[in-house]
Amino acid sequence: MDGSFLIGSRALTTDETFRAIDPSTDEALDTDFAVSTTDHVAEACKLAADAFDSYRETDPEDRATFLETIAAEIEGTDGLVERAVAESGLPEARLTGERGRTCGQLRLFAKLLRQGRWANVVVDNAMPDRQPMPRADLRQRRIAIGPVAVFGASNFPLAFSVAGGDTASALAAGCPVVCKGHPAHPGTSVLVGRAIQSAVKKCGLHEGVFSLVQGTSNDLGAALVKDPRIKAVGFTGSRGGGLALVEIAQKRPEPIPVYAEMSSINPVILFPEALKARGKDLGKAYVGSLTLGSGQFCTNPGVVVALDGPDLDAFADTAAKALEEAQPQVMLTGGIHKNYDQGVQKLSGQSDVKTLARGAEGTGCNRGRAALFETTGEAFIRNPELAHEVFGAASIIVRCTDFDQVAQVLEGMEGQLTATLQIDEGDHETAKKLVPILERKAGRILANAWPTGVEVSYAMVHGGPFPATSDPRTTSVGTAAIERFLRPVCYQDLPDALLPKAVKHDNPLHLPRIVDGESE
Template sequence: MLDGSSLIGGQSVRGEDLFQAVDPSTGQLIAPEFAGVGAAEVARACALADEAFHSYRETDPETRARFLETIADNIEALGDTLIERVMAESGLPRARLEGERGRTCGQLRLFASVVRSGDWLGVRVDTALPERKPLPRPDIRLRKIAIGPVAVFGASNFPLAFSVAGGDTGSALAAGCPVVVKGHPAHPGTGELVGRAIRDAVKACGLHEGVFSLLQGTTTALGGGLVADPRIKAVGFTGSRGGGLALVKIAAERAEPIPVYAEMSSVNPVVLFPAALAARAEALAEGFVGSLTMGAGQFCTNPGILLALEGPDLDSFVEVATRTLTPLAPSTMLTPGIHSAYEKGVDAFAQHHGVETLARGAESSGPHCARGALFATTAAEFVADPALSHEVFGSSSILVRCKDMAEVAKVLEGLEGQLTATLQMDEADVELARPLLPILEQRAGRVLANGWPTGVEVSHAMVHGGPYPATSDGRTTSVGTLAIERFLRPVSYQNLPDALLPQALKAANPLGVQRLIDGKTELGTR
């Protein structure tokens, strides 16, 4: 049974900030009552994480990998208890959430395999050259180590995969960093269930209790205090631009500034090329509407901007898209606040003098539902008003009609940083697409062809990041195995005796990891 607690190490703790989750499909409060914590509990959780850091960062790869796998096993063991709670707190359907649970557990197990491989250690060895002239070279060995306790903020739109045991938590734990999670107040029951699964895994694997804590509450002071605590060394965040920048500011103003890896805002432009439109306008329109309205459009990779050349093929696309979108029943949004923000954004587009409303989805019969929205404008109007390129979080998109490819390029050049950019193209469009690629590489973390941006594969080559404001640091990713790099830093060891070297750097390579020896790759035995 849920008791409305925060989890600080091995203890359940209640504070004084009383709140309850809301079922967005009905607007009704959901039991139990949660008691959010304050500054004292933040300090306690961070102190425990700091105590746990030195032992946890040096756990052997097998112990750490088994810990990640145990978390996944424990989450799966929650069964329907977890799924039904998430459904109540998010309004999301069972199938979506069962898939998200699979993704959550899958990425934990993927990071377990990364930990076992040892490649994340990035071992390099420059052997001594005592006879080198004019000066000898010392023996220099490098490995990557965990940076310290990490603060993770749960996201509203993925209550499992980007939350308490999501990608930020999984990658930080894989790197050897204790984690203090600030749970999202929209789904505190989900957070408590998953938090208990992690806490039980900590105990089962014999780790220090401070490896994981979960702080519940609704106040901005709670999150701000967590980022400001000097024992926290990095932050993982998925949410609004305003929220992310507030945390970046707090982190930058500390006595010791720390990195904030914040995923914040993206409209994910899609270019519809002429040959593709001529060949398959109907299929493209149907695929676009499916991507736009999936999950009420509450995906950070939702296709918020379409660009295409004016003409009869584009008219055919618009006709099918309008016909497909208009009868679609609206879906429940995650929270009343998200729904209100969506309605304001859509209304602003609808009232804009240079914007045409092409289609709206069917009227809603319940609260907090998002009617799909498709708008259109010209390239000149779009470039003239930066507000038209701002994200409206939900199933809203704007078509930018362009006279020629020069206008397409001009629109793309004026966009802010994005998570994705998509090319819907056929073979005859290749030469038209070629000059856009350098622009898109500078604007987006992922460039894809002939797909829709919703859906992010958890893999080794995936980048889910991008230039500001898609993220606060476009050099990283929050999805995929490369995410572990955010929570590591390199350390060189010069002329240390073998007896003092870390296991990964010893001459005998007892961990059997891959190493770069004098610039040549030495394959490991793991």
């Protein structure tokens, strides 16, 4: 591995460099990585703009083949998982699975392209004899929005980074991508970037379809979002980082959408019958979800809401004992570990909060010690700080007096990625009253599961009202993610010779269509 970044087909270096840090030791890893300049950002954006018109009109089959080629190149990249382990502190098994998910996403979008529904082709045939006025021939399709800036995520070095869901869905839509690699894992970013670069060449595409810039400065990301050739942004990270990008994007002469996935505490509601029947089992499963990956999931169960009483006591006691045995795991970076400790200290210092348990003491750098707290429904409603996200394995149990107070607790929460119901059949009538609240608050509602698994599928929604995301109409996981990077265009009375393939009269791409209001 060398420390170059990728501008189109070229690998470039500069005199200014940085190194990745192994979070398990706080020691710098080998390889000096070159820092991209704002001039390099501009060059990458120009190449992306140059590539746009030809790439967006590639046949769906050609784009599908391209995505599958990227997946094959990633799978054939030696040392990728090992490097990701060294740069993130995540275990090898987790990252092996994440590589599989990354390639699975690419292949799912390839399948979507071949199915054709994404193009949303609608034809209203001309009605020249219609009274009192004739109707023109109208044809609609969706086209790519333009070059997209993608920011790599710290907690998913593969699945939400250089070739992750934002890149896969943008490329599927026909949008060139300029990616800013996350500074915590530059080696992983370069290895994946080279896989995409190789796929671009093998598929005979314009070199500007993909570029990768690297560096530790926020100014680099700001320059990328400010560039007038960028037409949308994909981001997964902190609320502060996401909002900073939204502000930059909205202050441009041409504002653009920022699809930022940011902050969520993912409430879990324990219903009485479920708590009575299996409270202890729920307590163990809850801690397993909470401490998975040191709690560094955007879908981590950060708050549990339930009616006060003996059954909740049994749940809390079991959860506390399980959490006390939880071994501290390496967190992604020293900065994330520091912020986690500060968040835990802030919660424990609240007058209305009781510390139920802390995880086992650990040795070594950046180990996140799990934390479990409890409070009352009244205190949670009164103090908004208790609902702030602590990124890591920390959660709070909220003891409510009745279901009216449960509803008040939920109504007072910000937007969430998920909301979970732990219910038995006897709880259904009570749960029905809360579902409308949860629909307004969350993008995904689960029953009798835990939120820390996100299936990549056609129906999945990984989004939600602010601050879970900056745009609640969209998802960053699943095939619907492609819709973020498409816009509709209508063609009125254009001669067939001027129509794009997707809406030509003889339908040469064999896309599914709605013709005169009927499926064809």
